[in-house]
Amino acid sequence: MRVWIVFFIMFSTLFAQDLYKEFVKEQVKQIPLNKAIVFGKGRVEIITFMNPDCGHCRKEWHELKKYPDKLKVYIFLLPFPTFPESRAKSDYIACSKDRIKALDEVLSGKMDGKVLNIPKCFLVDEHIKVAKLLNINATPYNIILKDYRIIEGYNPQMLEIIGVRK
Template structure:
């Protein structure tokens, strides 16, 4: 009897995980990847929502950055609502000609305490709308394409889940 209950519980968990994966897969279909800031040329793919002033996002970027030959990252910017500096940094990244350089500069802290003087960038508002539609509440928020695994917050295991460590 105990074995039967254990098997039923495992089956229920497996079905729940399958449903969750299908839910994430359906949500990913709604994400306009052509609106993302795309960096990297790898075969593995990651969608990430980041905030330029988020310490965990910066830590994650430092972990991902050396592996851009193995992973393609679709970056969506999600600035803090009430922090103008966060918005300015997002505008700087989104409308920069060299987005990889801009990501490196902002996420390394180059503009901390001295906001970049840039115009508003409409792409940032599109990113915010996409995040709202997906109900993304915090950053970093990651979806690994292929497995449709979601990792909320910084995780040192992200590279393992991507299969690059």
């Protein structure tokens, strides 16, 4: 009897993991990657949702930007009302001619405390819609496209987990 219970638990766990992976795969199909800000040309693809004023997002960006040849990161900006400057910073990034440079400026803290009189950028609204569709309400939020794994929050070992850094 115990053998059957152990077998059932193991089978249920494996089945649940496969089912969850399929669920995430279906969600990813709904994400318009052509609306993302794309960083890198690498083979390891990640979708990430970031808030420009989120400290953990800034830490994650500091690590991601070191690997443009290994990573391809689809970035969606997700400003929160609790961070009053985050919408203007998101607009600044999304409507800049060089979005990656603007993203780096903002996530490096170079725009902190500066008054940005930037008109609202339609692309940021699109990013917010995608986050709402997926029920994402915290950042950073990462989807690893290789295996449809989700890493919520900042994980200092993420680059090791996905095989980019040893």
